[in-house]
Amino acid sequence: MGEMTQGQALQFSREEMREIGYRVIDMLVDYYEDRADRPVAEKLDYEALDAILREPLPRKGMPWREALEQFERQVVDASNRVDHPRFFAYIPLANNFVSVMADALAAGYNIFNAVWLQAPGAVQIERLTVDWLRQIFGLPQAAGGTFVSGGSVANLTALAVAREIQLQGDTRAAVAYCSDQIHFAVSRGLRVLGFAPEQLRKIPSDDNFRLPVTRLRSAIAEDRTAGKEPFCVIASAGTTNTGAVDPLDELANFCAQEELWLHVDGAYGAPAMLTERGKRALKGLERVDSLALDAHKWLFQPIECGVVLVRERRWLPRTFKETPEYLKDAQSEGEELNFMYQGIQLTRQFRALKLWMSFKVFGLDAISEAIAAGYENAELAERLLREAGPWEIVTPAQMAILTFRYKPANGDEELANRVTHNLVGRLLDDGYAFASGTQLRGRTVMRMCANNPRTTASDLEKTVQLMTRLAAELEAEILGATASS
Numbered sequence: 001m002g003e004m005t006q007g008q009a010l011q012f013s014r015e016e017m018r019e020i021g022y023r024v025i026d027m028l029v030d031y032y033e034d035r036a037d038r039p040v041a042e043k044l045d046y047e048a049l050d051a052i053l054r055e056p057l058p059r060k061g062m063p064w065r066e067a068l069e070q071f072e073r074q075v076v077d078a079s080n081r082v083d084h085p086r087f088f089a090y091i092p093l094a095n096n097f098v099s100v101m102a103d104a105l106a107a108g109y110n111i112f113n114a115v116w117l118q119a120p121g122a123v124q125i126e127r128l129t130v131d132w133l134r135q136i137f138g139l140p141q142a143a144g145g146t147f148v149s150g151g152s153v154a155n156l157t158a159l160a161v162a163r164e165i166q167l168q169g170d171t172r173a174a175v176a177y178c179s180d181q182i183h184f185a186v187s188r189g190l191r192v193l194g195f196a197p198e199q200l201r202k203i204p205s206d207d208n209f210r211l212p213v214t215r216l217r218s219a220i221a222e223d224r225t226a227g228k229e230p231f232c233v234i235a236s237a238g239t240t241n242t243g244a245v246d247p248l249d250e251l252a253n254f255c256a257q258e259e260l261w262l263h264v265d266g267a268y269g270a271p272a273m274l275t276e277r278g279k280r281a282l283k284g285l286e287r288v289d290s291l292a293l294d295a296h297k298w299l300f301q302p303i304e305c306g307v308v309l310v311r312e313r314r315w316l317p318r319t320f321k322e323t324p325e326y327l328k329d330a331q332s333e334g335e336e337l338n339f340m341y342q343g344i345q346l347t348r349q350f351r352a353l354k355l356w357m358s359f360k361v362f363g364l365d366a367i368s369e370a371i372a373a374g375y376e377n378a379e380l381a382e383r384l385l386r387e388a389g390p391w392e393i394v395t396p397a398q399m400a401i402l403t404f405r406y407k408p409a410n411g412d413e414e415l416a417n418r419v420t421h422n423l424v425g426r427l428l429d430d431g432y433a434f435a436s437g438t439q440l441r442g443r444t445v446m447r448m449c450a451n452n453p454r455t456t457a458s459d460l461e462k463t464v465q466l467m468t469r470l471a472a473e474l475e476a477e478i479l480g481a482t483a484s485s
């Protein structure tokens with residue numbers, strides 16, 4: 001193949017397009033097949049990287065192949081592999097190839113699924129996929145929803161609906177409630193919606209990092225006495241820190257009695273509903289007014305794939321509908337759903353396609369098993385850490401998340417903090433596996449989120465061995481340094 005003919009109305013020839021496409025697929029397939037043999041993350045020197053990446057605005061084009069090589073070197077090789085079977089940090093994002101191809105199709109056909117009249121098939125697939133999710137979470141027939149970019153926007157969208165429906169837009173005295181373990185996406189979402197920081201009251205969580213209903217009740221009574229207007233309780237269906245699930249059923253009872261909106265941030269944990277254990281932990285989820293979900297986390301979709309569900313789908317157009325002149329002839333009634341009025345985007349990616357296609361190709365049973373594998377992985381990691389010895393399990397495996405901390409023989413808490421804190425950097429230097437740290441009640445802990453179904457028992461065994469060795473080395477270094485100083 002000679003030089004590409006790019007540049008004529010931004011087009012390539014048929015042969016060139018095939019060549020490019022095949023090359024991209026080859027790269028991806030090699031990546032998927034060889035991923036587990038590569039380091040999980042590289043320690044990046046941001047300054048050096050920035051110096052390489054900075055370049056002038058290109059006036060003239062370059063061969064496509066060279067741009068692709070640059071992408072491989074400067075982006076692929078310089079990214080943490082969040083879908084790697086030994087990436088246990090933050091929330092791993094283990095996607096699947098079917099959905100990756102679906103994303104390519106959605107981009108390639110540039111499907112505009114904002115308006116029924118323009119793409120009825122796409123609108124229908126999004127509506128159907130939302131309805132499958134509705135069924136999974138046990139919401140009533142009247143419920144509905146929309147695909148958005150991710151959990152942050154799903155939470156923000158749901159809270160915009162709560163503001164409109166519950167408060168009729170008058171936020172002056174309004175107060176929302178959550179635990180101190182809530183994801184920052186919730187507080188940021190409320191801030192963007194115009195709420196002042198004191199309009200979100202964070203209730204100290206209980207010993208299991210759950211929202212205690214008794215404390216919630218007294219905070220609300222106190223605020224009512226002070227003339228405030230409690231309107232919404234925001235619960236977690238699996239916190240990012242520990243996987244803790246707030247007592248959803250009890251909260252649903254409370255919110256029903258008190259006429260409060262119940263929003264659940266299920267960005268991480270809601271898909272656990274597809275497993276028996278998850279169903280028990282998430283009892284009450286079917287009673288929410290709104291739910292934020294991230295299909296790019298525990299439903300194995302490529303980034304971005306968020307979903308917001310609301311108990312009555314008519315609440316969405318009540319919140320988001322506008323009637324601009326130039327879209328008058330695109331208006332429609334009844335069953336002809338226009339997604340441009342279900343959220344804040346007009347032109348939007350056809351994100352439902354990937355979830356729809358993967359549900360159909362794999363089937364729900366396989367997806368449920370893949371979710372259940374996360375529970376088993378985290379439980380195995382917990383057992384292995386207990387057996388290895390010098391570890392304190394801070395919160396046991398729940399919703400595929402485990403937190404733990406180094407336990408030095410001399411019981412020194414400060415030494416435990418330092419070893420645990422420094423271990424994250426050591427893991428990154430090593431590159432075999434990666435887990436991240438967090439703070440729980442002022443204590444430094446490590447956390448592992450093991451929701452990647454392609455993680456093997458051997459991955460977990462070797463990761464625990466590695467962490468145990470690195471921690472012992474760190475301890476010896478710290479004690480050595482103290483002794484010699």
Ligand SMILES: *Cc1c(COP(=O)(O)O)cnc(C)c1O
Nearest residue numbers: 150151152183185240267268294
């Ligand atoms: C990841 C996460 C979010 C934010 O979702 P994004 O897709 O990253 O915007 C919100 N809440 C929880 C519990 C999460 O785990």
